[in-house]
Amino acid sequence: MNAPGTFTLGPGDGSARTGRLTTAHGEIETPVFMPVGTQGTVKSLCPTDLQDIKARIILGNTYHLYLRPGDELVAKLGGLHRFMGWDGPILTDSGGFQVFSLSGLRRITEEGVTFASHIDGSKHLFSPEKVVSIQRNLGSDIMMVLDECVPYGADRAYTEKSLGLTTRWARRCREAHPAGDRGQLMFGIVQGGFFKDLRAQSAEQIIEVGFDGYALGGLSVGESRAEMYDILGDAAPLLPAERPRYLMGVGAPRDLLAGMAAGIDMFDCVLPTRNARNGTLFTFQGKVNIKRAEYREDDSPLDPTCPCYACRTFSRAYLRHLYIAKELLSYRLNTLHNLTFFSIMMERARQAIREGRFAAYRAEMEALYPEGE
Numbered sequence: 001m002n003a004p005g006t007f008t009l010g011p012g013d014g015s016a017r018t019g020r021l022t023t024a025h026g027e028i029e030t031p032v033f034m035p036v037g038t039q040g041t042v043k044s045l046c047p048t049d050l051q052d053i054k055a056r057i058i059l060g061n062t063y064h065l066y067l068r069p070g071d072e073l074v075a076k077l078g079g080l081h082r083f084m085g086w087d088g089p090i091l092t093d094s095g096g097f098q099v100f101s102l103s104g105l106r107r108i109t110e111e112g113v114t115f116a117s118h119i120d121g122s123k124h125l126f127s128p129e130k131v132v133s134i135q136r137n138l139g140s141d142i143m144m145v146l147d148e149c150v151p152y153g154a155d156r157a158y159t160e161k162s163l164g165l166t167t168r169w170a171r172r173c174r175e176a177h178p179a180g181d182r183g184q185l186m187f188g189i190v191q192g193g194f195f196k197d198l199r200a201q202s203a204e205q206i207i208e209v210g211f212d213g214y215a216l217g218g219l220s221v222g223e224s225r226a227e228m229y230d231i232l233g234d235a236a237p238l239l240p241a242e243r244p245r246y247l248m249g250v251g252a253p254r255d256l257l258a259g260m261a262a263g264i265d266m267f268d269c270v271l272p273t274r275n276a277r278n279g280t281l282f283t284f285q286g287k288v289n290i291k292r293a294e295y296r297e298d299d300s301p302l303d304p305t306c307p308c309y310a311c312r313t314f315s316r317a318y319l320r321h322l323y324i325a326k327e328l329l330s331y332r333l334n335t336l337h338n339l340t341f342f343s344i345m346m347e348r349a350r351q352a353i354r355e356g357r358f359a360a361y362r363a364e365m366e367a368l369y370p371e372g373e
């Protein structure tokens, strides 16, 4: 087995590429979609389900796990892998982004981000050193640095000032975790908002610090698709070709395809798991809103081409019934299916890239998932 952090590129197709990333808990074929685990679980699924649907790497949520049950406790109990019974790769975020979407009373200073817990209002500080310590305690295979995700619409002056803070925080994260220590990798995050010259400036500074992989932050924050794709096309190639590139918070099928076409290797998004819980299901015949009356007597499988347990075993009528009745099994079956869809879509994308037919595959999928999600 190669050393953690080894990233071997395979065949490419234009800017799209395949690769293999070695982590302390196994190898990841890229491009890869990473299901989001929030409080130490991909909601409603067991780790065995994740293996069944061929999930290769999942996300752990630092903000939640720090507040509850506490990273020190998780460390004492053997780390997040043992705690949640998942022995595959885990990427944890820094928690910084979640502070902005979940907690109240937050302040950004040179030191870090201070905030009040959304659970009990207690005061906390996420400094670069603190978020590295938390992720080391969790034992994550890939840690993310603390960054400021610049809000959509921020002006140039704010964006420029913020990227400087993000760079200084990145440097402090790097210093707090020597490269490859304990097999735990660390990815830097590039900001710069929607200003191409600031994106280049941020990329240059983050690359200079030196990380195992590089993420594009500050996207999928309310901008139009055109704006995201414009920055994506310009910024992705600035990231070192020989290291993994991670587009944070993306995304819907057509956005994953656009990201792969731009040379992105890793993606995360709450869409498949969140949509599963509101009955929006992705199939290879297009989107199905299972709550619709048209499925009330539909005895056919959700997606006849899908190998997942839900599609092999139950009818659309049953899945609709569970959803309408708000049965817990509805979450589980819908989540199993949506994550299987994303997993298969990425496997087919990797194959298409290897065979030099990615453009055709992208067009085929975009026809199924037109504008919108």
Ligand SMILES: O=c1[nH]cnc2c(CCNCC3CCCCC3)c3[nH]c(NCc4cccs4)nc3cc12
Residues within 6 Å of the ligand: 036, 037, 038, 059, 060, 061, 062, 093, 097, 101, 147, 148, 149, 150, 189, 216, 217, 218, 219, 220, 221, 248, 249, 250, 268, 270
């Ligand atoms: O610059 C960024 N820095 C850090 N994180 C970002 C994230 C969170 C990525 N998912 C983390 C997961 C960690 C484990 C728990 C779940 C999240 C983003 N998500 C989005 N868009 C999707 C969005 C989701 C919600 C609002 S926008 N843009 C993002 C930009 C940044």
Ligand SMILES: [Zn+2]
Residues within 6 Å of the ligand: 302, 303, 306, 307, 308, 309, 310, 311, 312, 336, 337, 338, 340
């Ligand atoms: Zn299915």
